[in-house]
Amino acid sequence: MAYLVHTAHAQLGALWLGLVGWTLTAMALGLIQWRVWLVSDREVISSGVAWVGIWRACFHSYTSVSPGLRILHCQDIGLTGTFTPPEIRTGQVLMLLSVIVGLCGNAGGVYALRNVYFGLRKTPPIRLAFIIAGVLCLSAAVMSVVPLLWNLSSVVTNRTIKFPPEFKMPPAPDSQHVGYGIGVGMVGTVLMVVSGITFCTYKLPAGPEEVQTVTNPQRGLTSPGGSDNPSFEPHEQIDQFVL
Template sequence: MTYLAHTAHSQFGALWLSFVGWILTSMSLGLIQWRVWQVSDTKVITSGVVWVGIWRACFNSYTDVSEGFRNMHCRYISLREAFTPPEIAAGQVLMLLSLIVGLSGNAGGVYAMRNAYFGVGKNSSILLSFISTVVLCLLAAVLSLIPLIWNLSSVVTNQTIQFPSEFKLPQAPISQIVTRIQDA
């Protein structure tokens, strides 16, 4: 059995990069800044800004819009709702799949690195482990990229979402952007 640890340093760096990408993917699931709407009606939405994520839509309000919500009012966007646009529904499903596939890819990478550094297994099984890790990590990247590009396209073309009245949101924004640093 040949000792592979002296040749596996770039694979170790790629594993760390994959792990950072997986963490960023998991963080992006909870963000509400997928779309930032600028609205003109400031009676309820006192800040004039609505944040629309793949799981919920939120806005700041200094009026009492519902029991217990004085500052930030959020409503969840369900996959089964009739108003949910296809890019948000696809984002909910594909980002979760990306998280699971990325976790599998990172686990395969840890297994492959263990075999390479400790000399466990045959060279062919180590190579197969690295190839499956690459395939899973690239699949996770593609699964993340599809909703991101689709959302960007929806923002650039200023597509609206027909929210129900209980969301207390206007039917269309004045403008929308992907995110702003000061809003984050």
């Protein structure tokens, strides 16, 4: 059996990067601070700051409070809402798919590394497993980067959203800037790209000289490196020597 642990150190690091990237992507999915609106009229928006995410729009208020919240007013942004802009609809769908596909990619990385560290007689599935994991991680990164860049562009061009009256949002902000929800998502996307590329670049040893194996013919076992200790011999040989 081939000893392949020394060939997958980079992929082990890629798995950690992929897990961190997936976690950040999932965090960005739930954050409301994708767009930060600054308004001068503080009659309802007491702090003068409103946050627009891909699922909710919220702001601090002492006059309009959502049930269960102390001074925070929030309204859900629906996928089928007539006012919902296309970049937010796209974000709701693709970010959720990115989290699911990224989870599958990391699971594929765990499976491939399990085969490497615990041994597998048929080595081609290891390479295939790493490629599948890498493709899934890269696909997840592409799915997340599209809505992230689209919403980033909307902030830079100062596009507004025609919220319904119950949102109590102004028709347009005085100014707006990028929230850390987009920043967190971008960092997660970069980590997923690095992880996916590293998974795809895994290579099996080219020849027998690159595979570390030691076989014990008495037991049919393979161990990584080292040599047999002559002090440990089968009992039959010891008995023959004494006789």
